[in-house]
Amino acid sequence: MTKSEGKPEAHAGESAAEAFGEIYECTMPKVFRYISYRVVDTDLAQDLTSTVFEKALKGFSGYRADKASSSTWLIAIARNTVIDYYRSLNSKQQAIALDQVDEIASNRPSPEDDAIRGDELRRLYISLAGLPQEEREIISLKFGGELTNRQIARMLGFSESKVGTKLYRAVSRLRDKFEE
Amino acid sequence: MDKERNTERKFTQELDKMLAGEEPGPSSTIDEDYQTAIGFARRLIELRAEPSPAFESQIKERLLLKLSRREQETEAPVQAKRSWLWEGVRRLVPESMVLRAAAITSLVAIMTAGTLWGLGMFTQSQTPSLKPPLPPPQPPVTVEITTIRTTSPVDGEVECVRTETVEVMPAPSPGTAGPPVIYNCEETTWNFPSYHKKSNMEQQESIEYDYYRR
Numbered sequence: 001m002t003k004s005e006g007k008p009e010a011h012a013g014e015s016a017a018e019a020f021g022e023i024y025e026c027t028m029p030k031v032f033r034y035i036s037y038r039v040v041d042t043d044l045a046q047d048l049t050s051t052v053f054e055k056a057l058k059g060f061s062g063y064r065a066d067k068a069s070s071s072t073w074l075i076a077i078a079r080n081t082v083i084d085y086y087r088s089l090n091s092k093q094q095a096i097a098l099d100q101v102d103e104i105a106s107n108r109p110s111p112e113d114d115a116i117r118g119d120e121l122r123r124l125y126i127s128l129a130g131l132p133q134e135e136r137e138i139i140s141l142k143f144g145g146e147l148t149n150r151q152i153a154r155m156l157g158f159s160e161s162k163v164g165t166k167l168y169r170a171v172s173r174l175r176d177k178f179e180e
Numbered sequence: 181m182d183k184e185r186n187t188e189r190k191f192t193q194e195l196d197k198m199l200a201g202e203e204p205g206p207s208s209t210i211d212e213d214y215q216t217a218i219g220f221a222r223r224l225i226e227l228r229a230e231p232s233p234a235f236e237s238q239i240k241e242r243l244l245l246k247l248s249r250r251e252q253e254t255e256a257p258v259q260a261k262r263s264w265l266w267e268g269v270r271r272l273v274p275e276s277m278v279l280r281a282a283a284i285t286s287l288v289a290i291m292t293a294g295t296l297w298g299l300g301m302f303t304q305s306q307t308p309s310l311k312p313p314l315p316p317p318q319p320p321v322t323v324e325i326t327t328i329r330t331t332s333p334v335d336g337e338v339e340c341v342r343t344e345t346v347e348v349m350p351a352p353s354p355g356t357a358g359p360p361v362i363y364n365c366e367e368t369t370w371n372f373p374s375y376h377k378k379s380n381m382e383q384q385e386s387i388e389y390d391y392y393r394r
Binding site for chain 1: 184185188217225228229231239240244247
């Protein structure tokens with residue numbers, strides 16, 4: 001399902017295009033999944049993923065592989081991009097966006113032979129939208145961004161053990177909502 | 181409390197394994213909640229949205245295009261500068277073969293002269309020599325000698341006595357200024373110089389000779 005999970009860092013003698021292409025190949029699915037969890041809309045997730053990589057391209061010369069892994073760097077950009085997106089909506093639009101989760105999720109194109117999966121995905125997105133913001137963020141970072149608890153802890157300013165506790169509770173709560 | 185912590189830690193470890201594409205190990209935990217959470221986590225991983233291949237290739241193409249444009253933009257001023265320099269050099273070189281040969285010869289001559297100058301060939305006199313400096317020329321010292329006998333055969337021995345003390349002040353030279361050198365004269369027998377024309381000398385007559393200190 002996932003592509004190579006190695007750390008794609010720029011090597012000596014490698015051109016910027018090659019290094020960036022390598023990072024893109026390894027991290028793009030993670031960035032897309034993380035954003036999908038946050039915005040529960042495939043089209044919007046694609047637009048925001050595109051924005052994330054354009055931002056990354058602009059700031060690529062300043063990226064230091066010894067400071068952060070490419071995954072952490074790009075998920076941080078994705079997180080800020082999603083935050084900016086929600087800020088750009090006014091409170092009324094935000095309320096509509098949350099109300100529309102059911103509609104958006106149901107309208108997701110689902111192949112005929114994968115109707116069950118489509119239905120489950122719709123229920124999952126509805127359940128996710130009902131979680132507190134913090135728990136939804138942790139689930140997105142873990143299942144979408146595939147970050148370690150330590151990386152999530154650094155990003156959110158928690159201790160690693162606190163992330164473990166919150167993650168377990170968030171998954172349990174999501175399961176409860178999902179099975180309702 | 182510890183049991184909860186252990187459950188959460190175990191859950192994280194198993195989840196990380198599943199995200200890495202590995203199967204979770206056999207669990208000795210019989211906690212139903214834990215088993216349900218692990219099962220749900222597995223389902224969540226299976227349900228994750230995947231970007232469509234069309235979107236994936238489209239965005240990659242767009243990014244690479246932007247990247248190549250950016251690289252061209254950064255390289256363009258450098259190339260313009262290089263071509264300007266080359267054009268300047270080309271204008272300096274004359275088109276006539278004779279003039280071109282003359283220009284090259286002049287250039288080689290200038291470069292050779294520059295190299296020799298750099299090696300210090302033209303400034304050798306200024307370079308300090310390892311040889312000790314030659315002593316400055318000493319001024320002649322006039323010594324008066326007096327014969328003892330009144331007559332003497334031509335080219336024969338003449339006994340002369342110097343009764344004076346000659347004081348020679350050495351010529352000043354940098355760093356060697358010192359006290360006068362005093363020569364104590366002794367009674368000495370001298371050969372009468374053959375080039376001296378005067379063969380007869382009166383008693384107590386004196387002749388002056390130039391005496392050069394060795």
